[in-house]
Amino acid sequence: MSRSTQPQTSSLKIYFRLLAYVKPYIGLFLVSILGFLIFASTQPMLGYVLKFFVDGLNNPDASFFASVPYLNEFSWLEGLKLLQAVPLLIVLIALLQGIGSFFGNYFLAKVSLGLVHDMRVALFNNLLVLPNRYFDSHNSGHLISRITYNVTMVTGAATDAIKVVAREGMTVIFLFITLLLMNWKLTLVMLAILPVIGLMVSSASKKFRKQSKKIQVAMGDVTHVASETIQGYRVVRSFGGEAYEQERFYKASSDNRQKQLRMVKTNAVYTPSLQLVIYGAMAVLMFLVLLLRGDASPGELVAYITLAGLLPKPIRQLSEVSSTIQKGVAGAESIFEQLDEKLEADNGTQERTKVVGRLDVRNLSFRYEGSDKAVLDNISFAAEPGQMVALVGRSGSGKSTLANLIPRFYHHDQGQILLDDLDVEDYKLRNLRKHIALVTQHVTLFNDTVRNNIAYGDLADASIENVRCASESAYAAEFIEQMPQGYDTHVGENGVLLSGGQRQRLAIARALLKDAPLLILDEATSALDTESERHIQAALDEVMKGRTTLVIAHRLSTIEKADLILVMDKGRIVERGTHTELLALNGYYARLHERDFVEPMEPSVQGADT
Known part of the structure; x- marks a missing residue:
């Protein structure tokens, strides 16, 4: 396999793996696709109605269904005039388009939000079982950014991109079919530009993916600096670090802005270039229509030009979806990189209900x-x-x-x-x-009540009496009982509302409640x-x-x-x-x-x- 094809194959593999997350929502997904199918089918209908409108300018009282043989038996339809039928058809088509749009957008949104939820939960749950060395080599800002920003980019590729591909893709197909039926020779002229469009999309896709990766890293830097500063605000203020942190955040944010601008610049050059190619083909088409009009009625020519004029927008949107997909693929790559990380090794096979606590260390050596x-x-x-x-x-x-x-x-x-x-x-x-019960110098408390911080995890079912007993043994009960809601008082983020000694005593109370040997x-x-x-x-x-x-x-x-x-x-x-x-x-x-x-x-x- 050549180097040029490796990234494309890799992107395809990542994208198909990403789409596997849509499987639980396949029913909702199919309903949304049906909605977009209905929506797409209305586009050529609206354009084709113009044929009857223009032809009806000369004779508005002409029968709308007179030329449709299988409707002859319906006498009330035979009497329907163009004057009445054209406005009625426009309203009916608009109603059908609205129904299709609702089903497509609403049910795809349910899929998208479900996908965001599933991927964030998968990433968070994965973090809980990764080995310590992973956290040693990855800063928290990038990990948080992966759960927030990257997941959003990924779901955009898995759902928003599919929305555009389904809706605009089917619109293009329906328009082309209608145009082929109306005049296949002229329509073949338009097909000649497809290889040019394909080449432009392929070239832009590579740039979009590379730039998306850089944007995600830069976004992680912004989150990291902000997270560190918020967590260490006391140190920042005590040592006059405000100017330093301002400069650090400014640099991280500026770097992110520059990388975002590069993506916008690529898109800004790419979209009008593609539009120029499409409208160039349209210009050639209009020249040929005027030159080779034959015996076609004015209504047919107007309808054909109108339908052809509807093509640039969905084609442009289809080409722009490459940017969304490449952003998602870049984000998915970092997400799957974490999900594929080896989990905390657990090769043990023995379980003991109780141990007495005999500890024996023999010839132990270790290096990181x-x-x-x-x-x-x-x-x-x-x-x-x-x-x-x-x-x-x-x-x-x-x-x-x-x-x-x-x-x-x-x-x-x-x-x-x-x-x-x-x-x-x-x-x-x-x-x-x-x-094993562990109490460290760096106490970790959660933004929850005193009781839930002591009776944490496996201890969550502990009775309030046992929590009080552990608190008394740790000499924490004396200050807990003086708090506004006692054991139901919230301690703030990492116990910010408590003194250092109080936080330490809660940690010791937690260890005492565990009652480990x-x-x-x-x-x-x-x-x-x-x-x-x-x-x-x-x-x-x-x-x-x-x-x-x-x-x-x-x-x-x-x-x-x-x-x-x-x-x-x-x-x-x-x-x-x-x-x-x-x-x-x-x-x-x-x-x-x-x-x-x-x-x-x-x-x-x-x-x-x-």
């Missing part, structure tokens, strides 16, 4: 995909149920990566992580995560004030009983109570022991202790996690 740097290097330790293991060390030492490997946010291929003597890779994914605390009390931390520490002391607890870079008061402290540096365990034993070594941990863990912790990112 595409990186040669080992983030974890030969890590080994064990924790019995009820024990607390603390991970301490500088930023980038691998602590959070280790925590992310246990619930399989990333997959290890060297060494083992055993939960109750079964490798975490052998558990079914949902079953594994059911046994393995608890992972990743900087879980970093956002708490001294008073809140004192309350939380008492709750954590209680909740850690009978549970394996992995604490990452926790505050010193918790570190001192750990059964085992692992000191990490550059992905390796450099010291291990209890607080007292490590202080006696007067080594790495002792130096950290002197600084009281004041070194700032950086967020976990690929290749540089905490």
